[in-house]
Amino acid sequence: MVMATFKLWRGDRDAGRFEDYQTDITEGMVVLDAVHQIQAEQAQDLAVRWNCKAGKCGSCSAEVNGSPKLMCMTRCSDIPLDKPVSIEPMKAFPLIKDLVTDVSWNFQVKKRIKPFKPRQPDADDGTWRMAQADIDRVQEFRKCIECFLCQDVCHVLREHQMHDAFIGPRFFVYGASLEMHPLDIENRLGDLKDSDGIGYCNITKCCTKVCPEDITITDNAIIPLKERVVDEFYDPLQKLFRIFRPRG
Amino acid sequence: MLNYETHEYDVLVIGAGGAGLRAAIEAAATRLSVGLVCKSLLGKAHTVMAEGGIAAALANVDQRDDWKVHFTDTMRGGQYVNNWRMAELHAKEAPACVRELEAWGALFDRTQDGRILQRNFGGHKYPRLAHVGDRTGLEMIRTLQDHGIHQGIEVHMECTVVTLLQDDGRVVGAFGYDRERGRFRVFRAKAVILATGGVGRAYKITSNSWEYTGDGHSLAYHAGADLMDMEFVQFHPTGMVWPPSVRGILVTEGVRGEGGVLRNREGRRFMFDDIPELYRNQTSDNEEEGWRYTQGDPDARRPPELLTRDHVARCIVREIKEGRGSPHDGVFLDIAWIKERLPTAEDHIRRKLPSMYHQFKQLAGIDITKEAMEVGPTTHYVMGGIRVDADTQMSNVPGLFAAGECAAGLHGANRLGGNSLSDLLVFGKRAGRYAAEFAAEHGAGTIDEAQIESTATWALRYFESNGSAPTEAENPYRVQADLQDMMQDLVGIVRTESDLRKGVEALRDLAGRAQRVTVPGNREYNAGWHTALDLRHLLTVSEAIALAALERKESRGAHFREDYPDKDENEARENIIVRKGPDGEMQVTREALPATRSDLQTVIEEMQ
Numbered sequence: 001m002v003m004a005t006f007k008l009w010r011g012d013r014d015a016g017r018f019e020d021y022q023t024d025i026t027e028g029m030v031v032l033d034a035v036h037q038i039q040a041e042q043a044q045d046l047a048v049r050w051n052c053k054a055g056k057c058g059s060c061s062a063e064v065n066g067s068p069k070l071m072c073m074t075r076c077s078d079i080p081l082d083k084p085v086s087i088e089p090m091k092a093f094p095l096i097k098d099l100v101t102d103v104s105w106n107f108q109v110k111k112r113i114k115p116f117k118p119r120q121p122d123a124d125d126g127t128w129r130m131a132q133a134d135i136d137r138v139q140e141f142r143k144c145i146e147c148f149l150c151q152d153v154c155h156v157l158r159e160h161q162m163h164d165a166f167i168g169p170r171f172f173v174y175g176a177s178l179e180m181h182p183l184d185i186e187n188r189l190g191d192l193k194d195s196d197g198i199g200y201c202n203i204t205k206c207c208t209k210v211c212p213e214d215i216t217i218t219d220n221a222i223i224p225l226k227e228r229v230v231d232e233f234y235d236p237l238q239k240l241f242r243i244f245r246p247r248g
Numbered sequence: 249m250l251n252y253e254t255h256e257y258d259v260l261v262i263g264a265g266g267a268g269l270r271a272a273i274e275a276a277a278t279r280l281s282v283g284l285v286c287k288s289l290l291g292k293a294h295t296v297m298a299e300g301g302i303a304a305a306l307a308n309v310d311q312r313d314d315w316k317v318h319f320t321d322t323m324r325g326g327q328y329v330n331n332w333r334m335a336e337l338h339a340k341e342a343p344a345c346v347r348e349l350e351a352w353g354a355l356f357d358r359t360q361d362g363r364i365l366q367r368n369f370g371g372h373k374y375p376r377l378a379h380v381g382d383r384t385g386l387e388m389i390r391t392l393q394d395h396g397i398h399q400g401i402e403v404h405m406e407c408t409v410v411t412l413l414q415d416d417g418r419v420v421g422a423f424g425y426d427r428e429r430g431r432f433r434v435f436r437a438k439a440v441i442l443a444t445g446g447v448g449r450a451y452k453i454t455s456n457s458w459e460y461t462g463d464g465h466s467l468a469y470h471a472g473a474d475l476m477d478m479e480f481v482q483f484h485p486t487g488m489v490w491p492p493s494v495r496g497i498l499v500t501e502g503v504r505g506e507g508g509v510l511r512n513r514e515g516r517r518f519m520f521d522d523i524p525e526l527y528r529n530q531t532s533d534n535e536e537e538g539w540r541y542t543q544g545d546p547d548a549r550r551p552p553e554l555l556t557r558d559h560v561a562r563c564i565v566r567e568i569k570e571g572r573g574s575p576h577d578g579v580f581l582d583i584a585w586i587k588e589r590l591p592t593a594e595d596h597i598r599r600k601l602p603s604m605y606h607q608f609k610q611l612a613g614i615d616i617t618k619e620a621m622e623v624g625p626t627t628h629y630v631m632g633g634i635r636v637d638a639d640t641q642m643s644n645v646p647g648l649f650a651a652g653e654c655a656a657g658l659h660g661a662n663r664l665g666g667n668s669l670s671d672l673l674v675f676g677k678r679a680g681r682y683a684a685e686f687a688a689e690h691g692a693g694t695i696d697e698a699q700i701e702s703t704a705t706w707a708l709r710y711f712e713s714n715g716s717a718p719t720e721a722e723n724p725y726r727v728q729a730d731l732q733d734m735m736q737d738l739v740g741i742v743r744t745e746s747d748l749r750k751g752v753e754a755l756r757d758l759a760g761r762a763q764r765v766t767v768p769g770n771r772e773y774n775a776g777w778h779t780a781l782d783l784r785h786l787l788t789v790s791e792a793i794a795l796a797a798l799e800r801k802e803s804r805g806a807h808f809r810e811d812y813p814d815k816d817e818n819e820a821r822e823n824i825i826v827r828k829g830p831d832g833e834m835q836v837t838r839e840a841l842p843a844t845r846s847d848l849q850t851v852i853e854e855m856q
Binding site: 028030044046054100102104116121131132135138145146181 | 288289290291293294296347351355358361387390394397428457493494497603607726729769770774775776
């Protein structure tokens with residue numbers, strides 16, 4: 001058992017500061033355990049989101065010593081405890097209180113994206129046939145637990161605050177999961193180019209690095225979507241083809 | 249004058265896990281206005297934690313499967329105190345509900361010929377669970393969420409209901425607060441559906457998150473609804489036991505479905521030592537046959553690790569008690585051994601059980617493709633709940649419906665793995681349909697301002713600034729933790745009359761302490777205040793569990809009484825009902841189990 005110091009961000013929309021708390025760390029504890037211990041013993045009104053405590057729900061996102069993490073999957077033994085551990089709320093979203101931010105923008109963005117639209121069923125009983133190999137890549141995207149850490153580190157959102165013009169990595173992954181779904185027949189490429197702002201992403205891969213589900217966000221979702229957008233709107237050969245072959 | 253926001257809907261759904269979302273979608277399909285209230289953000293409810301799969305007799309993998317086999321398995325698993333009508337509807341309607349998810353975008357793992365793949369699970373005769381690796385719940389809740397947000401449902405995230413509002417007995421709305429600002433909200437509705445999940449936070453070791461404080465059970469009880477079968481609390485046999493901070497986190501039954509075996513410290517597969525009579529014909533008596541079953545041999549019988557959860561949990565407790573447990577008071581769950589049989593075992597494990605691999609690697613520093621896990625029972629699910637009409641899901645209180653874990657009946661004394669996700673879909677859908685019907689037939693009721701005022705006064709008195717004597721002040725987290733310790737010790741897996749009586753006594757003391765809880769700070773996102781308000785629900789459901797457990801003098805399914813270790817067929821003819829008496833005291837009564845329809849009784853007998 002060791003005594004460790006945690007610097008927790010305390011504050012609301014208007015003002016805030018770090019406050020130091022000391023607490024005992026025992027074998028196997030994760031950062032969220034330490035925060036809960038502090039909450040129960042020293043800071044009853046501390047605001048922190050959590051649910052599953054097993055890396056499956058994506059609620060307890062925060063910045064631990066400056067890096068975006070799920071607190072429930074960050075073991076105290078993996079961070080140096082000989083100096084204070086700082087825990088801050090995500091920066092890309094407005095603060096509500098302490099470690100809790102207002103992530104409602106994400107839910108509004110999702111609502112704007114055209115929903116899943118399946119082709120006609122393959123069989124008379126109303127079911128479809130899909131090969132496992134054809135859904136593997138979409139299943140990768142569907143692992144997303146919506147922790148929004150990728151949104152938090154994306155500089156387009158974090159530094160440039162372009163929430164009105166850019167939907168962020170989470171929703172490119174969502175878009176890719178729909179566009180590459182074997183049954184889906186909707187076309188979202190125009191939206192990706194215009195209202196979703198996919199062009200603003202300059203593939204620095206910050207999002208991929210922080211994904212707790214190890215989704216290869218940039219390479220597997222964003223780049224293929226960018227290629228589809230380019231093929232659809234900027235390829236001169238395609239353009240020629242379309243002049244002679246009007247779309248039905 | 250009290251300040252609050254008012255929202256008005258035809259149908260109000262409380263809870264946004266699988267059942268609540270499915271109910272809201274169904275109600276919205278009738279073009280009525282629907283409000284959905286949830287304590288967390290959308291998509292974070294406990295459904296997201298479900299790992300193994302959705303049980304439905306699709307017969308994609310084994311053509312011998314059909315609704316009758318599923319029905320029989322469910323009744324047998326529930327030790328025949330299930331509501332037979334719910335078991336029938338569930339078995340018949342689950343396949344269509346799974347196909348509906350696919351039509352809404354869910355991507356289940358596939359068979360060779362491109363259909364939905366199904367896997368083996370405890371108590372299911374044939375491979376029956378539609379799944380996505382070991383993250384089926386995530387797939388299900390995300391599919392419902394992504395479909396639901398386009399159906400015109402108004403969602404109130406991070407909003408907690410404190411009481412139901414009534415007009416001459418009928419439920420006509422709910423009163424609560426938003427967590428962000430602590431502002432009060434009134435929801436007026438012609439019909440209300442409770443889909444609030446379980447009660448796991450009443451116990452120390454649990455797979456449940458902070459949300460599962462029995463809100464729906466308690467809201468319904470205080471509104472006059474009957475609770476039924478509350479003694480049946482499922483302790484999942486395999487939760488993590490080490491390190492201490494992860495104790496209770498679920499380890500999916502899918503590990504055993506894929507060939508994982510349970511061993512004691514001597515390396516013995518102890519599950520072979522005790523196979524119940526009810527399952528003897530279906531269970532293999534040697535390791536070879538058990539392995540073949542997990543690999544899809546249709547002629548092989550299931551290994552004893554895939555017996556029902558109540559039985560497996562008790563066998564694990566026995567091994568630990570008799571000194572044959574693992575170093576940290578669990579037993580070993582070993583999937584790594586399959587490398588003796590499969591050359592590609594490591595890849596196979598990582599592909600079939602990715603989140604288990606991840607979970608152990610990250611939280612316990614264990615590579616499950618190489619080493620055995622340590623596991624022990626964890627509070628997982630409550631079979632008991634709000635007593636509802638099987639077809640409509642309406643409680644005995646007009647206008648109040650319940651679906652999913654907070655409703656009783658389908659699972660009897662023990663739930664089969666995989667039957668929860670299908671329960672959410674089948675009965676969420678039904679609750680949505682019939683609540684909408686009720687709303688269409690009834691006008692809006694009158695809201696009782698006095699009830700709102702008194703509830704608000706009660707909720708606000710917890711703030712220390714409101715002047716409780718500080719010497720006696722209690723910390724809400726402390727009271728909650730003490731309640732959890734007590735329930736774990738006295739109302740846990742193995743029960744006796746004297747322990748249960750002590751438990752009931754201890755609850756009185758805890759209720760007194762809960763009265764003296766005070767919290768610092770203001771109403772804005774104050775977790776201490778939220779914990780204090782939830783204590784009332786926890787105390788209510790804990791008392792219901794303890795009293796029902798005292799009343800059932802036999803051992804059946806998840807309810808094990810050391811002083812009555814055998815099944816008693818007389819006890820099995822009755823349900824234990826808990827309701828609020830005229831003076832506010834908790835009453836326990838018995839009611840005869842409805843007789844199973846004769847054609848279904850024949851089905852059960854034919855499949856013995």
